[in-house]
Amino acid sequence: MTEKQQWQHLYMLLKLAEMGAYKRTAKVSTEYLAKKLAISQQTASRYLIELERLGWIQRNITPDGSLIKIEDQGIIELKKLYSSLKILIERTYPPSVTLEGNVFTGLGEGAYYISKEHYKKQIIEKLGFEPYPGTLNLKLSTDYDIKTRMELEAYPAIEVKGFQNAERAFGLVRCYPALIDNKIKGALVTALRSHYDASVVEIIAPVFLRKQLGIKDGNKVKVEIYTQQA
Amino acid sequence: MTEKQQWQHLYMLLKLAEMGAYKRTAKVSTEYLAKKLAISQQTASRYLIELERLGWIQRNITPDGSLIKIEDQGIIELKKLYSSLKILIERTYPPSVTLEGNVFTGLGEGAYYISKEHYKKQIIEKLGFEPYPGTLNLKLSTDYDIKTRMELEAYPAIEVKGFQNAERAFGLVRCYPALIDNKIKGALVTALRSHYDASVVEIIAPVFLRKQLGIKDGNKVKVEIYTQQA
DNA sequence: ATTACTACTAAACGAGTAC
DNA sequence: TGTACTCGTTTAGTAGTAA
Numbered sequence: 037m038t039e040k041q042q043w044q045h046l047y048m049l050l051k052l053a054e055m056g057a058y059k060r061t062a063k064v065s066t067e068y069l070a071k072k073l074a075i076s077q078q079t080a081s082r083y084l085i086e087l088e089r090l091g092w093i094q095r096n097i098t099p100d101g102s103l104i105k106i107e108d109q110g111i112i113e114l115k116k117l118y119s120s121l122k123i124l125i126e127r128t129y130p131p132s133v134t135l136e137g138n139v140f141t142g143l144g145e146g147a148y149y150i151s152k153e154h155y156k157k158q159i160i161e162k163l164g165f166e167p168y169p170g171t172l173n174l175k176l177s178t179d180y181d182i183k184t185r186m187e188l189e190a191y192p193a194i195e196v197k198g199f200q201n202a203e204r205a206f207g208l209v210r211c212y213p214a215l216i217d218n219k220i221k222g223a224l225v226t227a228l229r230s231h232y233d234a235s236v237v238e239i240i241a242p243v244f245l246r247k248q249l250g251i252k253d254g255n256k257v258k259v260e261i262y263t264q265q266a
Numbered sequence: 267m268t269e270k271q272q273w274q275h276l277y278m279l280l281k282l283a284e285m286g287a288y289k290r291t292a293k294v295s296t297e298y299l300a301k302k303l304a305i306s307q308q309t310a311s312r313y314l315i316e317l318e319r320l321g322w323i324q325r326n327i328t329p330d331g332s333l334i335k336i337e338d339q340g341i342i343e344l345k346k347l348y349s350s351l352k353i354l355i356e357r358t359y360p361p362s363v364t365l366e367g368n369v370f371t372g373l374g375e376g377a378y379y380i381s382k383e384h385y386k387k388q389i390i391e392k393l394g395f396e397p398y399p400g401t402l403n404l405k406l407s408t409d410y411d412i413k414t415r416m417e418l419e420a421y422p423a424i425e426v427k428g429f430q431n432a433e434r435a436f437g438l439v440r441c442y443p444a445l446i447d448n449k450i451k452g453a454l455v456t457a458l459r460s461h462y463d464a465s466v467v468e469i470i471a472p473v474f475l476r477k478q479l480g481i482k483d484g485n486k487v488k489v490e491i492y493t494q495q496a
Numbered sequence: 497a498t499t500a501c502t503a504c505t506a507a508a509c510g511a512g513t514a515c
Numbered sequence: 516t517g518t519a520c521t522c523g524t525t526t527a528g529t530a531g532t533a534a
Contacts, residue, residue: 044508047273054350056360060417063364063410066518068488071448076510081519099517100366103410118355120284121348130286134293136330180293180333187290218301256497258298274527296499306529311500330497486516 042090046117048073048083049092049110057093057104058111065101123265129191135181135224135259137174137237139251146171146238149227152206158196163211163223165242171225172216172239172246174257182235188212189226192264196225215260216241217249224261272320276347278303278313279322279340287323287334288341295331353495359421365411365454365489367404367467369481376401376468379457382436388426393441393453395472401455402446402469402476404487412465418442419456422494426455445490446471447479454491 051073056062069080084102087093092110096103106114123131147170149155159167176182193210200206211223222241239245239259251257281303286292300310314332317323322340326333336344353361377400379385389397406412423440430436441453452471469475469489481487 043273043277050350050354053354054361056363058354058360059358060360061410062360063366063414065516068364068448078510078519079508082509085519097518098408100408101517114351115355118348118351120280121344121351124280124283124288125345125348130288130290130292131284133286134298136293178293180291184286295497308500308530309528312528315500327499332499 045083045087045090045092046113048087049106049114050117052087052093052104053106053114057106058114059106061096061103061105063098063101064104068101129187129263132260132262133184133188135174135176135184135237135261136178136256137176137181137259139246139253139255139257140173140175141253142171142173142238144170146173146240149206149209150240152199154199154206155196155209159211159223159240162194162196163213165221167240168242168244170244172241172257174237174239174259176235176237185237186234188224188261193226194223194264211240212261212263214239214262216245217251217258218260220245220248224259275313275317275320275322276343278317279336279344280347282317282323282334283336283344287336288344289336291326291333291335293328293331294334298331359417359493362490362492363414363418365404365406365414365467365491366408366486367406367411367489369476369483369485369487370403370405371483372401372403372468374400376403376470379436379439380470382429384429384436385426385439389441389453389470392424392426393443395451397470398472398474400474402471402487404467404469404489406465406467415467416464418454418491423456424453424494441470442491442493444469444492446475447481447488448490450475450478454489 052062052064055064057064066080066084067077070077073080084093084095084104087110088095090109092107092113094105094107150167150169150171156167159165176185193212196209196211198205198207198209207227210226214222214224216222216239220241220243222239222245225238225240237259245251249257282292282294285294287294296310296314297307300307303310314323314325314334317340318325320339322337322343324335324337380397380399380401386397389395406415423442426439426441428435428437428439437457440456444452444454446452446469450471450473452469452475455468455470467489475481479487
């Protein structure tokens with residue numbers, strides 16, 4: 037990621053847009069720009085060169101100023117920023133939350149559930165991966181983690197429908213796509229009738245997490261959970 | 267304006283918000299933050315200190331990370347950014363446009379119009395200043411300026427209603443608040459039945475512009491025109 | 497584990513100036 | 516007027532490390 041400096045550029049782009057370069061051509065001199073942004077004329081000039089190089093603006097230098105128009109790529113950048121803010125401000129829940137817990141060995145119930153074809157098929161369809169036949173159990177310990185885990189219940193989730201077979205009924209499972217230990221994409225799953233309390237979460241992934249991450253009982257694992265749009 | 271550096275902070279704030287610090291508390295370590303933003307742990311730490319100092323975030327340092335919540339001031343900053351983008355993207359016309367033209371002496375018609383009580387009263391009411399009894403005429407010369415002047419017709423304006431007296435009828439006047447030569451607040455006014463063509467604009471202000479700006483016929487004057495919301 | 501200080505390096509900035 | 520180069524200065528960023 038070299039987005040670090042790009043932010044200065046995005047700010048510049050926003051200012052140019054406010055000066056009328058959004059979807060039309062604006063005449064802006066480097067000195068005028070400098071005054072508006074409280075930077076030097078030289079820096080303003082440099083920024084314009086860089087924005088042009090990025091393909092974010094189109095520039096036409098005339099004897100008394102530059103004719104500037106934001107290009108498609110620049111418009112896309114501004115819209116990206118807009119939509120991330122929109123999501124943030126208009127939602128009641130955050131785009132992502134992070135949990136941490138310690139690995140422990142469960143009763144193998146997770147594996148039993150995942151092995152059911154009905155669940156498996158839906159997981160492939162809705163989450164985009166074939167789950168490894170087993171779940172990773174995490175025990176949450178801090179107040180923060182438990183509180184976050186409870187908040188999660190109120191957020192929209194990907195729902196895997198329940199079913200009934202000859203022996204018994206299987207309930208609805210709510211899934212949240214997640215990134216485990218900053219490395220592996222999987223999901224946090226919560227059965228409506230949980231066997232554990234709010235201080236426990238179960239994780240599924242396309243791989244055997246204990247092996248892939250080299251983790252054992254008691255190890256701390258971080259899970260970044262992505263909430264759903266609507 | 268010292269907004270230059272603040273932009274880095276705003277970016278950081280947005281990222282924290284996306285990590286769940288918006289309207290709730292998120293646990294974020296400086297190292298995690300550093301990885302997400304492709305900066306060093308030390309820089310992340312420094313940014314958090316600065317954000318706290320700005321009053322944009324509330325921080326609670328625990329042995330395994332910082333509990334971060336965006337404060338009211340931080341929320342305001344994000345909303346400001348959001349609304350400026352919203353205006354930009356959801357409007358069909360830009361927030362402001364800039365024109366340049368050369369001063370010339372008109373026929374004194376402007377002064378005649380402005381002197382009418384009916385117009386004057388509305389200008390005070392709707393533009394917030396008592397107009398100096400006279401207009402500054404600008405002759406536009408470049409294609410860019412003339413094109414911009416014509417686009418302006420399509421933008422919403424502050425409308426000063428016409429009237430009729432014993433002698434004749436006075437038409438509707440459309441006004442656009444403007445900043446003249448980066449210094450004086452006034453307005454660009456356009457009568458529906460203009461005496462001049464599209465290459466001429468008339469400016470009004472609370473003061474005698476020629477004197478205040480020290481300008482004479484032939485001098486170039488820049489006018490930044492602010493378009494109206496709806 | 498964390499956070500954040502100090503000392504150093506890299507990058508951004510702006511004054512002077514050419515075109 | 517304009518823009519944009521060089522180059523010295525300032526500021527931001529990082530490595531090492533202490534707490």
